Amino acid sequence: MLEELMPEGVIVTRNWLREEADLSYHAIDNLVKSEQLRSLWKGLYTRGLIQSNWQSIVYTLQQIMDSDFIVGGLSSLELKGFSHYLPNSQRPTIYLYGNDKLPAWANDILRTGIFIKHSRTSLFAGMDRAVSEKYTTTIPWKEGMEEIRISTPERACLEMLDQIPGNLSFEHADQLIQGMTSLSPKAMQQLLEMCSNVKVKRLFLWFARRHNYRWFAKLDQDKIDLGSGKRVVEKGGQLDKTYLITVPRDLED
Secondary structure, three states, X not given: OHHHHOOOOOOEEHHHHHHOOOOOHHHHHHHHHOOOOEEEEOOEEEOOOOOOOHHHHHHHHHHHOOOOOEEOHHHHHHHOOOOOOOOOOOOOEEXXXXXXXXXXXXXXXXXXXXXXXXXXXXXXXXXXXXXXXXXXEEEOOOOOOOOEEEEOHHHHHHHHHOOOOOOXXXXXXXXXXXXXXXXXXXXXXXXXXXXXOHHHHHHHHHHHHHHOOHHHHOOOHHHOOOOOOOEOOOOOOEEEOOOOEEEOOOOOO
């Protein structure tokens, strides 16, 4: 029974074992003592010897704990095959987007990566969880299990651009956007209208104009609030007179 509900490598909470597996606290403790369950953290358990990976932790956050986290930004783009860059670190960064609190155990038990949390409302001030779900897609992680939710490429692109210039270079972003030939103009329009970050919207439109994909011509820029005034994005860069952002001189058209 427990084996069916909880395949090896899946991480569950004590409350989940009580409610879904109908186990008493005493029964749970006995399963730990008999090594049928392995305690990872206070109130957190797994089965078998499989080491926890970021996918199993994200599954737990999404399906077991019902948190609002999704994998987004660079991580989502990499999972969808947009990135040609290989991680330099032995502990790749996994970007999570959501307004819930990231549990302390998430990074503590992860040995092959590091989670970095971003608030959903830092980019989309008025986006609630129900609206957020409309701009997600899924990827498989374990046979027979619910898939992991990640940002759609359109949403992930905006999340990625928010990392410029501090954590991402213009050149890296440019390489990523070169592969985005099939973004949905309808979804992109909706996200740009919802986006509350002026810098990100201006950057996206600048990159989109630079590559001049067919979907760019279908965007109604008059409905996108680009704020007012200039934004220094690239220090010492050249001012783009259309979007009023500074960009690298070697990339400016």
